[in-house]
Amino acid sequence: MYNNYNIRINKLENKIKRKIILIIEKYINDSRFKKINIIRTKLNINNLEIKIFFVLLSNINIEYIINILNNSSNFIRKKLFKILNIKFIPKLVFLYDYKFYESVKIINLINSLKYKNY
16 A cells, blocks of 8 residues: 555655646746756645756856745646646745755765776
């Protein structure tokens, strides 16, 4: 039962992620949004809130982009409601994914050590 629930939640998270990417590309005509890459989504246990983790492909102020994304979350949420046809769309919370760049730094460190040994 619990495993089946997790599979359903994962499918919903992935579906919401794909649709948010589509909405940003199709309906939001702002060049700042073109430099955003959505990495993952995480739905809360009670399904009332979904955290959307993203990274930036350029050097734009992170706090500024988070503020813009969270301000446009109602618009994105309405579009999601029309596209997904589900009863309830959770509240969208956009967060910068610091783990992504930390992992890139670690990989670069490992690679630099690897090449020093040769």
